[in-house]
Amino acid sequence: MTVTRVAESRTEFKLKSLPEDAISSVKFAPKSNQFLLVSSWDCSVRLYDVSANVERHKYSHELPVLDVCFRDAVHSYSGGLDQTLKMYDLNASSETVLGEHKGAIRCVEFASEVNAVLTGSWDGTVKMWDSRVPNCVGTYNQGNERVYTMSIVGEKFVVGTSGRKIFVWDVRNMGHVNQRRESSLKYQTRCIRVFPNKQGYVLSSIEGRVAVEYLDSNPEVQKKKYAFKCHRIKDGGLEKIYPVNAISFHSVYNTFATGGSDGYVNIWDGFNKKRLCQFHRYNTAVSSLSFSHDGSALAIACSQLDESQAEEPKPEDIVYIRYVTDQETKPK
């Protein structure tokens, strides 16, 4: 991949004192666009003050951290290869181990609707945790398939597994799965994000393709679902197809950004089937994306994930913060 050098500008800048290994996840705080959590393969979780561009906190797991999320402005949850779910109090700088999975924890999400934490693991289960004390509320089998991605908005909770299954849950009633589906994409599921308006979800695969699907099983609604190709680069006669690693929704406009291993970030209007814009090419694969709560800033994590095992030396791991405009994110 060619490395593009991009001048720092007011609309986009790099975070300072970044992790020393690949970045697994970036998440903006729920009610401000000042704070950003970053989890990394260097076993750390860091909290950045984006507006001042300083690292505020850092704590570690024993092994690489795969996902992190906020509960509120001062509490974070994180999990990773050490199979342990940690809660960290950012004010008191104290950590609590909430519990363990039997496999690496791939996803951590906070369900504000029920005030609980959800963790998805490669052990094939999702667990729900009391958000304050080490107490596992329930373990929910996901078809015995490793959990690759999950997303929650309100009560709608969608899980994507290694076998291209999709489980739709209602967090208020985890007694049974609401819907089981098979991914409409043929290749491995990479990322799922629920629309902020809860009507549906967007799903991406490793084969440069994104599907927009609706939760309402009414055939009229289901007719609207579709999929499209993206994050592909024609290189001479060969079309290189890249995994779509990250999706993040703009909470106000219901538009979404996708980030691929091709190093591009695209913003889409899913309801009108339009691409709103494409940013410049980043230095390496985009591994994670996060819009701030008001959609004014987008955190873009760039890390090579060994998609091709080709690049030497390894490109830098960088988090960019980009202040986006309405022109880039609002449906036209």
Next chain:
Amino acid sequence: MGRKKKKASKPWCWYCNREFDDEKILIQHQKAKHFKCHICHKKLYTGPGLSIHCMQVHKEAIDKVPNSLPNRSNIEIEIYGMEGIPPEDVKEHEKQKTGGGKGSDSEDDEPAAKKKATPALLGPGPSTVSPGILPTPMGPVPPSMYPGHMQMNPMMQHFMQAPRMMMPGMRPLFPAASVPTSTPSKPTFPAYSNATISAPPTTSSAAASEPKENGEVKPPAAHSCPLVTATGAGSKIIHPPEDVSLEEIRARNSKYRPKPKPDAPAPSVAPTMITPSTSQAEAVMYAQVAAHMSAAVAAARQQQAAAQAQAAAMRRAPMMPGVVLPQMRVGVPVSVPPVMGMLPVMPQFNLVRPLQPGMLLPGGVMPMGMFPGGMGGMGGMMMQPRYR
């Protein structure tokens, strides 16, 4: 029954087996996919039309319909929408519809299927345009001249005769094409039995992934998940060939494995001796958890939970230095990382193996027996009726 009939009567494209809701769209599809001149992109109306256009305008012979299935690439047959399809193929198509297709979400997959089918088929397409026939004036032979043409280009034989007759011979050449043409009413991969049946990546890769799974003891996840490499010619998915997430592949790197603690006694596999008691306790716990869940899958889950509990006990066991039986450490590899259970793929399992003979038998055997059991359970889950 009535519904199936209706399904079968949907317009479909003879060249690529794709179904359409409307014949108009089918005709548009054929013009764009199969009757488009690759040189000037003019859209013609039929196969012979395209052939004559290329001959007269560009002085190039085309012997195959672009983007067609290998046995359906005859450019001489005049097909326009549903008109002109050989009657035996119509029959066969109907048979396939009624026999193999009962899933209703087939239409949903169609767009993906189409996109997948075309790049893959590009491969055999252009490559068989043998340069030898280019200069001959016989390129676009009218049907009456078949015999002469056959001598010129033996390849054409395949397409002159009833396509299915040639299948056994063609199978190895075009594995991708074998599914749409073979007529078994019960397809091997029910998930892809209907509209998607013509999508090469699925079928070819599902077959291809088999040996790999056996060889590498892949996590028993992908029953029909394609190997990632399975794309058409002209495109390449930038992803390791194994259909496992990038994170899992990365996690196998030795630098991300837990380091054995220097002060604690080296983790030995011996404590697996205590597994039975621990695992039972855990199994009970999990059984209780399972009891709270819906009854439908509870049994399967319990089984799984028990298996997992064993796995966990096994994994956790090395962490309890108190119960290490000293004599058991002899010859035991020191660094069995606790992560092991997370990915059954991990080669570390071999480390457990040496323990099998002799007194460690119960503990040593456990992990080996455990996973097949777990897989069996999963297999059971997989085999359940498909979600509808």
